Amino acid sequence: MHPDLTERILQHLETADKVDTLDLATLFAEDHQKIVGSLKSIQAHGELVTAETVTHKSLGLTDEGRAVVEHGSHEALVYALVPPEGIAQAALMTAGGANAKVGFSKAMSHGWILVDKSVTPPLVRRKVDTITDVVRNQLQQVALGKGDQLPAKEVADFKKRKLLQETTTKSFVLARGPEFATTLTKLETDLTVEMLANGLWDQLKFKAYNFDALGAPPTRGHLHPLLKVRTEFRQIFLEMGFSEMPTNNYVESSFWNFDALYQPQQHPARDAHDTFFVNHPARSHKFPQDYLERVKKVHSVGGYGSKGYGYDWKLEEAQKNLLRTHTTAVSARMLYKLANQEGGFKAAKYFSIDKVFRNETLDATHLAEFHQVEGVIADVGLTLGDLIGTLYEFFRKLGITQLEFKPAYNPYTEPSMEIFCYHPGLAKWIEVGNSGVFRPEMLLPMGLPENVNVIAWGLSLERPTMIKYGINNIRDLVGPKVDLKMVEEGPICRLDHV
């Protein structure tokens, strides 16, 4: 540990029969802890020295005691604050600060001051012209290392007043041991074949094993909380028989993000204030042509029993590339595929969990990108009841049993419902998602059979993650300010599967 210090200690013991480690610390002008550390390494080499533990009690000043030595006792300070003409008690207390009350009662009992009640309000006056600050003088003695000369009664009183404290120090009295030497031989850490073969093992000294030593934590990768929660959501969908949609395209055309979803081209969400448009490449050109014609028709003149929006639908608007604003763009692509697959329509359950982008004002709970969790079911004759029932089952698997639904509006669903759940921890209802039954204006142009309904819902991944991990600011979860320790030390995520 301190090679020269260990040898200095041993050399000292060559001539001295006994020595206290505290004295060694003074002698070598070293920290006592360092001497004790060296003693430990000497002891690891065998019985070179004997060490007997001794405890020393000593009297020392507390912080408050030191303040008294520096400025005077509380009672002397109060006395000094009393002017010849007297002072109201309340004013004296204010002027005296935190220790004025103790000082006042001590000064009263010493007979240094008095309360003159012949005037109103009563005044505190000096009773004697001079005082001797005995407490301060006595504590000064302690500061000079002459504490043992203080009478026991004073010591007890000062301890009670928390001006003095007893400190105990542990040290060791050292003497030469049976294996005494003035130098330390290096201890062997490995038993080798050679040592066994040449018999040296018998004479060598081996370092003792430290079975309490902690192993070095292995460096490894860590999953971000969002990924842990995503795994749980994925598990729930898989348990419910859903299959995952391919979401590996952050860049999407307006056509699939909006037009296919019967979202009119003048809809405010299509504004650059809400959506990030992409400049390179600015446009998409490959669309299923006949489907595109049907989308154009249903927007501009209607069809399938709908009047449409009655506006001039423009291809240029649908061609504009953007960062997808919701994963429902992926659901639209999948439903189109489902409608046009070989062998005709078959019921399907899809899910996705991936990133979406919105040109939002950033605040504690909003970033320009976040993750959406989306579930979609397509089957013959599905109703709003099926949607509600599925949502209860889905959320039950997340450990949430109390749900409420509020009518909402989405261009692509009718009816639409916001999903609220009761959060017992936060003791309130919070919005957790959005849902609905996809409109015929969206599904029929895709070619889905008329008796097929599609129910769907979406929620953010960030919100449940923040609740689960007790994170209040989204910037502590995502982005450059994230504390990597939070990621490293964050617990695994287990949602209470029911």
Ligand code: PHE
């Ligand atoms: N796309 C919706 C959103 O971004 C969520 C949603 C998905 C709503 C499916 C209804 C159906 O909030």
